[in-house]
Structure formats: C-alpha cells, structure tokens
Amino acid sequence: MTAWLWVLGACLISFLIKLAGYLAPDSLVDSPMMRRASASITVGLLTSLVVTNAFASGQRLELDARVAALVAAIIALKLKAPYIVVVLVGALVAGLARMAGMP
Amino acid sequence: MPPLTPAVRMGVSIALAVGVYGISFGALSVAAGLSIAQTIALSALMFTGGSQFAFVGVVGGGGSFPAALAASSLLGLRNGVYGVGLDGMLHPRGLAKVLYAHLTIDESMATASAQDSVDEQRRGFFTAGVGVFITWNLFTALGAFVGAGVDAKQFGLDGAAVAAFAGLLWPRLKDADAWATAALCGVVTALLVPAVPPGIPIVVAGGVAFALASWQHRRSA
Numbered sequence: 001m002t003a004w005l006w007v008l009g010a011c012l013i014s015f016l017i018k019l020a021g022y023l024a025p026d027s028l029v030d031s032p033m034m035r036r037a038s039a040s041i042t043v044g045l046l047t048s049l050v051v052t053n054a055f056a057s058g059q060r061l062e063l064d065a066r067v068a069a070l071v072a073a074i075i076a077l078k079l080k081a082p083y084i085v086v087v088l089v090g091a092l093v094a095g096l097a098r099m100a101g102m103p
Numbered sequence: 104m105p106p107l108t109p110a111v112r113m114g115v116s117i118a119l120a121v122g123v124y125g126i127s128f129g130a131l132s133v134a135a136g137l138s139i140a141q142t143i144a145l146s147a148l149m150f151t152g153g154s155q156f157a158f159v160g161v162v163g164g165g166g167s168f169p170a171a172l173a174a175s176s177l178l179g180l181r182n183g184v185y186g187v188g189l190d191g192m193l194h195p196r197g198l199a200k201v202l203y204a205h206l207t208i209d210e211s212m213a214t215a216s217a218q219d220s221v222d223e224q225r226r227g228f229f230t231a232g233v234g235v236f237i238t239w240n241l242f243t244a245l246g247a248f249v250g251a252g253v254d255a256k257q258f259g260l261d262g263a264a265v266a267a268f269a270g271l272l273w274p275r276l277k278d279a280d281a282w283a284t285a286a287l288c289g290v291v292t293a294l295l296v297p298a299v300p301p302g303i304p305i306v307v308a309g310g311v312a313f314a315l316a317s318w319q320h321r322r323s324a
Contacts, residue, residue, distance in 0.1 A: 002168070003137070003138075003141060003168065004141065006168035006169070006171065006172055007137070007141050007144055007145060007158075008144070008148070009172060010145075010149060010154075010158055010171065010172040010175045010176065011144065011145065011148035011149040012148075013172065013175075013176045013179070014149045014150075014151055014154055014175060014176065014179040014182070015148070015149075015204065015205060017176065017179045017180060017182055017183045017186075018151075018179070018182045018183060018185075018186050018204040018205065018207045019186070019200065019201065019204040020183050020186065021182065021183040021184060021185060021186015021187040021188075021189070021190060021204070021207070022186045022187075022189070022190045022195065022200040022203060022204050023200070024186075024187050024190070032320070033316075033317070033320050034187065034191075035188070035191070036316050036319065036320050037184075037312075037313050037316040037317070037320075038184055038185075038187060038188040039188075039216075039275070039281075039316075040280075040281075040284050040312045040313065040315060040316035040319070041181065041184050041309050041312045041313050041316070042181070042184070042185070042188075042212065042213075042216075042275060043272065043275050043276070043281050043284045043285055043288070043312060044284050044285070044287075044288035044308045044309055044311060044312025044313075044315075045181045045288075045305060045308060045309045045312070046209065046268055046271055046272040046275065047272060047284070047285040047288045047289045047292070047308065048288050048289070048291075048292040048304060048305040048308035048309070049153060049209075049268045049305060050265065050268045050269050050272055050289070051289050051292040051293055051296075052292060052296065052301075052304060052305060053261070053264050053265045053268055054265045055293065055296070056296045056301070056304075058160075058301060059296060059297050059298075059299075059300070059301065060296075060297065061293060061296055061297060065256075065259070065261075065262060066261055066262055066265050068262070069259065069261075069262030069263075069265045069266055070262075070265050070266070070269060072266070073265065073266035073269045073270065074269060076266075077269065077270060077273045082116055083113070083116045083117055083120055083270045084116045084117075084119050084120040086120075086266050086267075086269070086270040087120040087124075087263050087266045087267045087270060088120075088263070089266060090259070090262040090263045090264075090265055090266020090267070090269075091258065091259035091260060091262050091263035091266070092259060092262075093259070093262060094256075094259030094260075094261060094262020094263070094265075095257065095258055095259030095262070096259075097262075098256060098257060098259070
C-alpha cells in the first residue's frame with residue numbers, strides 16, 4: 001500500500017512538472033534567451049542520458065557491451081540510418097558483444 | 104489517419120523503436136520489486152521513460168521510495184523545459200494543455216522540434232507522443248508479464264536504450280555551440296556519476312547546459 005502511494009505521488013509530480021511548462025507566462029516563452037536555453041538544456045540532458053545509459057551502473061562507471069552498442073549506433077547515425085535501425089543496431093551489437101564475452 | 108508526412112514517418116519510427124526498450128523497462132521494474140500493476144501504472148501515468156528508469160533503478164538498488172521519487176522528479180524537470188518550448192511552438196489552449204502536458208516526453212519534443220512548419224511540428228508531436236504512449240505501455244506490460252523470464256542484457260535491451268538516446272541527440276548537434284554543450288555535459292556527467300546518487304548527474308548537466316547557454320547568449324548579443 002505504501003509503495004502505491006509513492007508510485008502515484010511520483011506520477012503526479014512528474015505530470016505537474018510537465019504542466020507547469022505550459023502554464024509559464026508567454027514573456028518567458030518567447031525570449032530568444034529562453035529558446036536558446038531550451039535547445040541547450042535538451043542537448044545537455046540527452047548527452048547526459050547517453051553517458052549514464054552507456055557507462056553508469058548505479059554509481060560506478062563501467063566499460064561493458066553497452067559501449068560497443070554506442071559505437072555501433074554512432075556509426076549507424078553517421079551512415080544516416082533511420083532511427084529504428086539505429087536502435088536495433090544498438091540492441092544487436094550489445095547482444096553480440098555479450099555473446100563474444102564482454103560483460 | 105494523418106497524411107504520411109516526414110513528421111508522421113519520424114514519429115511512427117520513434118514509436119516503434121521505443122517499444123523495443125519498453126520491454127526492458129517492464130522487466131527491470133518487476134525485477135526491482137514493483138508489482139505488475141505498479142509497473143503498468145508508471146508507464147501510463149508517469150509516462151516519461153528516463154524518470155521511470157530512475158524510479159525503479161533506485162528501488163532496485165535498495166534505495167528508499169522518497170529517494171526514488173526525488174530521482175524521478177529531478178529527471179522529469181526537463182519535461183517542464185520541453186513544455187515551455189512546446190507551448191511557444193504549438194500554442195495549445197485551455198484544457199488541451201493537460202493532454203499536451205501528458206504527451207510531453209523526449210521523443211515528442213525531439214520529433215516536433217525537428218520540423219520546419221507549425222503543422223508539421225504539431226503532427227510530429229502527436230504522432231510521436233500518442234505513438235510512444237501506445238507502444239511504451241503495450242511493451243511495458245509485455246515486459247512486466249514476461250518479467251524474470253527475459254534476460255534484458257542477453258537481448259541487448261540496455262544497448263537499445265543507449266542507441267535510442269544517441270539517435271535523439273544526433274540531429275540536435277547542428278553547430279559548434281551544440282557540440283560544445285554536449286562535450287561539457289558529457290564530461291560533467293561522467294565525473295559526477297561516482298560522486299552523487301543516480302539521476303542527479305543528469306539534472307546537473309541540465310544546469311550546466313543552461314549556464315553555458317546564458318554565456319553563449321551574452322557573447323553573441
């Protein structure tokens with residue numbers, strides 16, 4: 001029961017954060033600084049998500065099959081592969097790297 | 104059915120790709136000790152993958168529920184920023200904002216902002232937002248039911264997640280400023296991972312990106 005309260009509370013907060021963005025005053029939205037900051041923060045957060053998903057295990061940094069997946073994904077992106085192909089390449093290469101003995 | 108424009112194609116591709124790692128979330132969440140119903144509730148109601156992974160990651164790693172809530176909320180702050188951008192881009196009115204807000208995720212933001220016209224931006228937002236909602240929830244349920252039976256690592260699902268975020272980042276690295284932001288935030292993240300709880304490095308990277316944008320803005324002004 002307690003677990004449910006925390007799960008639903010976390011869901012509510014996540015939704016309210018999303019909604020707050022839409023209710024922010026227009027003057028904040030339309031400034032060039034805000035547009036630049038929004039684009040920049042998106043790049044920063046997505047980069048951080050790439051790094052944590054590729055290298056972090058809890059609070060440790062590890063080199064494992066996910067790194068092979070990242071390299072393969074970058075090659076696929078450079079070759080202008082469609083998004084779904086990039087993702088499948090990531091899964092395939094991580095799976096193959098583990099079969100080849102990478103942790 | 105909307106016309107099969109580039110925005111719709113991109114949204115559908117992203118929705119299909121994201122489903123692939125929805126299985127991974129469902130399986131990991133049940134493995135972390137949440138029930139199947141709680142796992143499905145997270146995908147339907149929280150509906151932001153990064154925060155969901157953070158929530159179950161903290162619980163699975165032995166963390167408390169308050170810590171899990173803090174991690175998911177901090178990681179969800181970027182959705183507030185996306186909301187500001189999307190509100191300026193698409194101008195939803197009244198109660199429609201509630202629907203837009205719920206569909207605001209990395210994928211719908213990225214698909215919308217990759218388009219040039221407002222119509223295409225709106226098509227991209229809804230195709231990716233609704234499409235991901237459908238696939239993410241279906242595959243979450245599948246992953247939760249299959250649960251411990253699937254070895255997420257053996258199937259390379261963690262590799263799929265890495266590639267998915269790389270694929271979302273790639274089209275946004277359009278100029279030297281964006282590359283500089285990515286390089287700095289990547290290094291900051293790597294340095295912080297061992298030092299602070301999971302989820303925090305991502306939020307700090309957002310703050311660093313904001314500070315860098317302020318500096319870049321003043322320099323160009």
